[in-house]
Amino acid sequence: MSYSNKIKGIYKEQLKDIEDKGIFKEERFIHSSQAADIEVEFPKGTELKKVINMCSNNYLGLSSHPEVIKAAHEGLDSRGYGMSSVRFICGTQDIHRKLEQKVTEFLGTEDTILFPSCMDANTGVFEAILTDEDVMISDRLVHASIIDGIRLCSAQHDTFKHSNMGHLEKKLQLHADKRLKLVITDGVFSMDGDTAKLDEMAGLCEKYDAMLFVDDSHSSGFIGETGRGTHEKYGVLGKIDIITTTFGKALGGASGGCVSGRKEIVEMCRQKARPYLFSNTIAPVVVSGVLKVLDILSQSTERRDKLEKNAEYWRKGLTEAGFVLKEGDTPIVPVMLFNAGLAQNISRDLYEEGVYAIGFFFPVVPNGKARIRTQISAGHEIEHLDKALEAFIKVGKKYDVLGKSKQEIIAQYGI
Amino acid sequence: MEDIKKTVLEYVIEEYLEDEDEELTYDTPLISGGIVDSFSMVSLKRFLESKYKISIPDEKATPEAFDSVDKITELVKEFVKA
Numbered sequence: 001m002s003y004s005n006k007i008k009g010i011y012k013e014q015l016k017d018i019e020d021k022g023i024f025k026e027e028r029f030i031h032s033s034q035a036a037d038i039e040v041e042f043p044k045g046t047e048l049k050k051v052i053n054m055c056s057n058n059y060l061g062l063s064s065h066p067e068v069i070k071a072a073h074e075g076l077d078s079r080g081y082g083m084s085s086v087r088f089i090c091g092t093q094d095i096h097r098k099l100e101q102k103v104t105e106f107l108g109t110e111d112t113i114l115f116p117s118c119m120d121a122n123t124g125v126f127e128a129i130l131t132d133e134d135v136m137i138s139d140r141l142v143h144a145s146i147i148d149g150i151r152l153c154s155a156q157h158d159t160f161k162h163s164n165m166g167h168l169e170k171k172l173q174l175h176a177d178k179r180l181k182l183v184i185t186d187g188v189f190s191m192d193g194d195t196a197k198l199d200e201m202a203g204l205c206e207k208y209d210a211m212l213f214v215d216d217s218h219s220s221g222f223i224g225e226t227g228r229g230t231h232e233k234y235g236v237l238g239k240i241d242i243i244t245t246t247f248g249k250a251l252g253g254a255s256g257g258c259v260s261g262r263k264e265i266v267e268m269c270r271q272k273a274r275p276y277l278f279s280n281t282i283a284p285v286v287v288s289g290v291l292k293v294l295d296i297l298s299q300s301t302e303r304r305d306k307l308e309k310n311a312e313y314w315r316k317g318l319t320e321a322g323f324v325l326k327e328g329d330t331p332i333v334p335v336m337l338f339n340a341g342l343a344q345n346i347s348r349d350l351y352e353e354g355v356y357a358i359g360f361f362f363p364v365v366p367n368g369k370a371r372i373r374t375q376i377s378a379g380h381e382i383e384h385l386d387k388a389l390e391a392f393i394k395v396g397k398k399y400d401v402l403g404k405s406k407q408e409i410i411a412q413y414g415i
Numbered sequence: 416m417e418d419i420k421k422t423v424l425e426y427v428i429e430e431y432l433e434d435e436d437e438e439l440t441y442d443t444p445l446i447s448g449g450i451v452d453s454f455s456m457v458s459l460k461r462f463l464e465s466k467y468k469i470s471i472p473d474e475k476a477t478p479e480a481f482d483s484v485d486k487i488t489e490l491v492k493e494f495v496k497a
Contacts, residue, residue: 140433140455147454159455162433366449 057249061379075288118246118257120275126153138184181210187230188218193332221250256282322403353391368415
């Protein structure tokens with residue numbers, strides 16, 4: 001045995017440190033399927049509590065949709081449970097290729113390659129297409145999986161201030177001598193709920209001969225008039241060189257992701273991206289479910305339209321109640337509280353009132369920018385939103401944050 | 416010395432602060448305070464090296480050494496002297 005007391009002690013100390021800092025993460029067990037109404041066991045071993053879910057990425061309410069479940073059952077029956085192989089040995093079925101073609105069509109790109117997750121797509125893509133002669137220039141608020149992908153790539157790396165086009169242009173000028181330049185951004189930023197200015201970014205990339213990469217995980221299926229994503233919203237369909245996205249959020253919510261974009265780039269991933277080469281791809285049952293999701297979304301915009309209305313209603317309600325919100329027009333609506341303890345206390349009290357919404361604070365968001373991130377779904381009915389709003393107002397009054405400015409909240413609670 | 420401090424402070428404000436109402440002083444924690452992430456430190460190191468015609472070895476360019484304008488100034492001073 002090599003797991004000595006010394007080794008054990010090192011880990012115990014690190015875990016205690018995480019606990020002491022108040023950032024120890026605990027899972028809450030949901031005893032129902034994913035939906036607007038869920039039954040939760042929290043803390044562990046306590047009685048189940050019925051709550052309104054205000055923190056899932058189930059934007060379109062498709063995670064437990066009967067038609068998706070039926071399609072998944074059919075896929076399980078006809079194509080089996082697992083592949084027991086990576087794609088290029090004997091792990092590719094007809095439905096994997098079919099899904100790649102459908103996603104290509106849906107996103108309006110040239111080709112698509114599936115990955116076990118979008119995390120894998122983001123960690124694999126940069127290393128597959130760039131070398132040390134190249135540069136990656138990323139927005140400072142991109143998702144952690146992109147940061148991991150950048151770390152694994154030998155190309156130089158620089159950043160630009162969040163959504164600051166002047167700063168991006170300076171960086172493009174600074175790195176003009178590089179062989180390839182890749183500008184990297186999220187489509188919708190998951191912590192703030194704002195969108196990247198893709199029209200301006202595409203213009204700058206054209207001007208400076210750079211490629212543009214967008215992670216549309218928090219957009220695919222519902223942003224833009226027909227839900228194609230942020231590139232549709234900003235009128236740059238076909239102009240984004242690389243889009244990565246997930247099937248683990250709006251598009252059924254199970255798992256899986258992809259790189260979609262220029263033909264040659266997708267082919268480079270097929271030849272060189274390590275998470276594609278060395279891991280099984282998405283299970284047939286999930287592929288069958290996602291195919292159905294794309295069918296549903298291609299037939300009607302009803303769900304994304306309802307989501308848009310719900311998000312507007314929720315944002316308006318919170319604003320009128322006097323909460324400080326991050327500006328935006330997506331279903332991610334962050335309620336700003338600035339102080340980490342305050343965000344935790346309000347989240348706990350909301351849970352007591354039957355509303356499940358999580359507080360985020362440093363290091364997930366910058367120090368002094370603690371918040372409760374609410375996420376709206378097409379699965380919410382107005383009654384859910386009214387009930388949740390009532391709880392927010394009750395708890396907001398208790399902590400005296402309604403109608404208070406950022407400065408007033410900070411003066412009362414600190415950062 | 417004061418000049419280096421001022422220049423570094425101005426650069427950090429210009430390069431890293433997102434909101435106009437954010438305040439930054441000589442001892443504000445930059446990396447442990449979440450203002451500068453370890454990635455963005457690269458451009459700060461590049462700026463210092465080209466501005467002061469110095470070379471800071473990677474083992475000296477630690478998150479601790481870059482954690483405030485005061486600390487960065489100390490580091491730069493060490494190499495400018497040498």
